[in-house]
Amino acid sequence: MNLAVPGVVARYFEADRRRDPDAVIALFTDDAVVTDEGRTRRGAAEIRSWLRGPASQYQYTTEVLGAEAIGADTVLVTGRLEGNFPGGTADLKWRFTLADDRIRQLEIAP
Structure with missing residues (x-):
């Protein structure tokens, strides 16, 4: 990822690319919240x-298209998934x- 994002965000996408759920979960706080496909964990x-179930159901690649800070502690990343999921x-x-x-x-959403 060539975009300027905090290290933890870059590590999230790298661990996701490797399909390493243990590395991904290690990036979250103990009381973290994830919302994906309208469901909150x-x-x-x-x-x-979630990482071992719905998030691993399909094979896909992620292309990060942009990133911006939208506050002192919030980063919004835009990207495209391509894979063997519907559509x-x-x-x-x-x-x-x-x-x-x-x-x-x-929060992951269209």
């Missing part, structure tokens, strides 16, 4: 289930709320 156990392509936004060098909240 709270805490490490629910986020781990084959999805333009998404990842809204990261950070706490120090960890992810406190992640």
